[in-house]
Amino acid sequence: MAHDQSDLLQGTLELMILKTLSVEPMHGWGMTQRIQQTSRDVFQVNQGSLYPALQRLTSRGLIRAQWRTTENNRRARYYILTRAGEQELARERAQWERASAAVGWVLAWDGRTA
């Protein structure tokens, strides 16, 4: 079952972008493919959400853009995680894990006293 970004919680796309860029610098299209691949086709990132999100992260200084040449010898705009972005990723990730664990506990509740 594929979902586009509109199904994601607010801020989740930006978290996934930061995580993707923590591995290596990447252009926008590459990020959509990488997120789709690593989410095992659960998420198909809509470009209409991706580029505004990239702009927001750039404006916040969490990532920066740089024009580079791809392996196919094409000019593309690559995004690079800044040091502030690394810290933000760690913070957001911890928050996400705490929230998802809490949702898991609620869903696992069997009706008896916790």
Added chain:
Amino acid sequence: MTRVSRWYWAARERLRTVFFRGRAESELSEELCFHLEMEAEKLVRSGGLTRLEARCRAGVAFGGLERFKEDVREARGLDSLAATGLDFVLGLRMLAKYPALTLVGGVGMAVGIAVSVGFFAFVGTHVTVTLPLDEGDRIVALENRDVEIDNEERRSIHDFVSWRRELRSVEDLGAFRNVGRNLVTGDGVPEPVLVAEMTAAGFRVARVAPLLGRYLVEEDEPA
């Protein structure tokens, strides 16, 4: 250090967007075109489509480029500033393009301003009433008004006492009221006259020497 780095990259991006707007726009177009081409190539590889078909399908799937650009511009958060700058530049270009219109408009505005200034100067000089007293232009009237009946509120002795105690930018503050009295002259016949009852400060404000005796002072007021 991280905060400095974040501030640096954020400021750089914002300045680039504001001062190199044209370049930022062309880079955005190039970036979106690259995305479209990569999507078309993927369709050629996986879907067995011709290059033209793939480009058409990718374009349809992508939707309107302008809509995405608008979303990105909105995410920059500086659109209103950039739009103001653009309005300013366009205004200057129009002024330069139509010099006759610029001249007529400029002269019209200058005449309009001159007429307004002249009118207010005339009214200030000839119409505004100045009290015929020494430095009469420095004397102003304060009045409480009852807005419900749209008339003056005369029961304001407490306000007057408060103002006199607290006002610092006013040199002297006096109060007065007009009342009717009977005046008995030498022949013993009373004559009704209109007189003003006033506080002692009124004499200092008017700076008119008394015909007989001395000014009244604050110590005389209780009497």
